[in-house]
Amino acid sequence: MNTVNTQALGKRFKAKWALTDCSFELPEGKICGLVGSNGAGKTTLLRLIAGLAQPSSGTVQVFGQPPADTTEFLQDVGFLAQDVPLYKRWNSEDHLGLGAHLNPRWGDSLTRDRLRSLGIPLDQRVGTLSGGQRAQVALAMALGKRPRLLLLDEPVAALDPLARRDFLGVLAEAVAEGDLTVILSSHLVGDLERICDHLVLLDTGRLVLAADLDDVLASHRLLTGPRRNTFALERDHTVLQIERTQRQVSAWVRLDGPLHDPHWEVAELGLEDIALAYMSRNRTRPEQLAATEAIGAVR
Amino acid sequence: MLVFHLAAHSSMPAYLQIQEQVRQALLTGVLRPGDQLPTVKEVVGSLAINPNTVLKAYRELERDGLVEGRQGVGTFALRRPDGPPPGEQAALRRGLARWVTKARGAGLEDGDMESLLRATLRAQSQEEVA
């Protein structure tokens, strides 16, 4: 079963649509990276999945059901908001108490051990901990209730590289233990490349790409060659972006089949460049975009 | 205990790097047949990578007959891969390290060295075919 399933999901605030026509499926057990620049709609999408916001159009299902104010849903879905909300005057021990009393599936010793192994003192006020330690406490809280789906909104944006590594390490360990799917948003693509195996890319409120990460890295290439027309390329594959200089043409493409033309020089693309190519396609020449998609549909 | 490292900007996928490091460890004798490999949990906890990456690496190693996965217990080394004896392996490694130092001194970056190695391997294997 898919953990998350959205169909034409949209969210509007007053007159502005923060998210439009978003449709994708997320299989179980994945660590999904939700990528996009600020304002792309990542937080909106996560809140819709968590049930913290209601859709303006379309639907979203989590484990086959729309999000609801029920114990069944709330037990299964964890959410770590962007500012890492904790009670600053409480210590970690108090937060563990909150978790234990509000969650039937709470894993107390597991969570305690996790915090202890990270060297976080349980009797210190959370407001006086470092940013990295606070993020770890919040993550421990979210994991401690043993959800089946965990949603994290830019959890490592404000952390130094070491704290970031520690945080993602704890997250990866939890997934390795089994029965956990994660959606993790970030505007830093590099963080996600190591840990994610699925990718959802948003740009200006639109879903631009949703696919398995290995497939994405395997199928996207940068083709460079002497300047000439690119009709064949655009017919047979999905061209995201083209740059032409006097002598040369460069094309960022998704290969939808074998590349027959030997005159292209082929280079692999990192995730960041792939994301940029999709974003540039999303923002310019929508008519051309429609034409390319029409060609794809005919094929 | 075997500890893995991932090169930050290598073009070699993570699962291949892990595979290679296990192979190297078996060749140099750091890992001996019967020793347990780090658990998936331990590896992802320290490297912050996807568990499937490690699983893929271990699966490939198992397919090559170098390791064996025991359900509920862990993954264990089976045999040493075909290759030079540990002493010679270590000597080859030292020779390579000296070359790397020389290349770096000449101004080559890691990526340049990798490309050079790949080109050389390609050229040599084409020679063998011919």
Added chain:
Amino acid sequence: MSWVLWRQHRAQGAVAAIALAAYAILLWITGVHMANEFHSALASCRTNGTCDELNLFSGDGAIIDLVNLSAAVPLLMGLFWGVTGIGREIDSGTHLLVWMQSVRRRDWLRGKITLLLVAAAVWGAGVTAIVTWWSGTLNSLDGNRFDPGKFDVQGIMPVAFALFGVSLGLAAGAVLRRVLPALAVTVVGFVAVRLIVVTYIRPYYQAAKVLVQPLSKDQSVPSGSWIITRDIVQNGQSVSSKLSFPAECLTPTSRQASDACLTRHGFASAVKFQPASRYWTFQWIESGVFVALAAILIAVAVIAVRRRDA
């Protein structure tokens, strides 16, 4: 859930308990003292016959002010308990932490509201019990318990006001979602509603009784009554201004002659008042008004929390 509520509010509860205890001790000591003073003064004035000119407690201004200030307690509850109950949770973002645990939002809400309303009722009852007991002496001296300074802080009014104040704070916090605006709205709303009710609504819970008397220096009404208006009427009709007084009555030889002249022309004094016997009726009616307002505000808070996006 109850553990969490306790942990969140235990500091506030402790402060309120200590304050209430201190207040109780202070009022008990002074109350006993005032009662003794009153009884001994009463005993001595009976022998002298000077009971009409008793002048007591002029030096106790401070404690009397403190008792009058207990009218502010319901507003303080609204600010410290009501606004922080929901408003601060949302303002600081911790609602995203607590609403994504496994307890349903509606259960969280029910627990919070129940705790705060029960606490408001209990504390309100505690304060009014102390103040009503303490006021026994002063009430004997000046029987008019309708005076706002007394009506609002004795009897059951403080309980109703406390429920209203906390409900207003909860609703303001739930709707505005920011602490400072919610505090402002609670203060303004509480003061405005109370003022409007006292001035324009309370006098009219029941039709006032009218006592028509000849004009004279002494206008007496039954003791303990609440005087609403004093009017001059002519043959039963209310008189708009003194211009309608016949000129001959306005050339004063003496006040008594003037009054006698006006009386011959059919003028009389009409006093609208609420008798002391209606005190408890009015307390119950006004409590009902404020409890109804509280119920509406709670409904607003519930809808604001459950229907809107987090």
